[in-house]
Amino acid sequence: MDMARLIATFGGCGLSPRAPGTVGSLAALVVGLPLLKRPRLLVAGIAAVTVVGWWATKRSGKGEDHSWIVIDEVAGMWIALLACLPKTEEQAREKWFWMYPLLSFAFFRLFDITKPGPVGVLDKRHDATGVMGDDVVAGAMAALCVKGVRTVMARASH
Template sequence: LLGLPLLKRPKALVGAIGVVSIAGWWAADRAGEGEDHSWIVIDEVAGMWVSLLACLPEDAEDPASVRKSLGLSVLAFALFRLFDIKKPGPVGYLDRKHGATGIMGDDLVAGVMAAGCIKAARLVARHLLSSKG
């Protein structure tokens, strides 16, 4: 939820992802002794925020665009959690790594995969809507 206000400020969202990712990478080996304990959540924060990059409103000043963006954020959360739990392909590969690479990497890639799905869906929807008119 902390990332939702950043939807209207893409540069701030990218900066926040960078800060959280660097802090998480640094802390991952130290706090959890290289294991991805359930109490370590900074990796999920970073991954979820990555998925929000595909949910940015087309017009941050248009309330309808912002509402659509919030709806997409719910989808982003669901997709991120699906990829984080099921661990397909590269998510599973990174999850098996020890240390910061495994702790942070699997969630960041799950976020990228969720963002990719949302971006693809938005492109298809835009194409379908434009071909009707």
């Protein structure tokens, strides 16, 4: 396996015989959770995965969104996790905090699979920008939804 394919499959996660996108998203969640304690590293990781993922997709997948390409799910999932960053130590210890990464995963998968609005528009590009872009937008939409849930939960607890 060459470097581009290794990156595109996120170390082989995309080679799962069942639901490779979900497997890639779950792997991204597991790898991304410790990064919630290092926000700058999470942001740098998002930038790196997006740029390197675009290159790997263009090179190994010829720009097509093959099911084995899951590096786009990693970028989207990590963007969704941005909404989980605690602003204080107190927030990190709140009883509902564990729920937010799970919600990020659920919202991200929902938007990645159903492809509403701009996600679907980017998906129709059939090039590396579309492959990466639809998941970046799905991740941003998921982050907005999680942010909304966090706001409601914070208001309800006071």
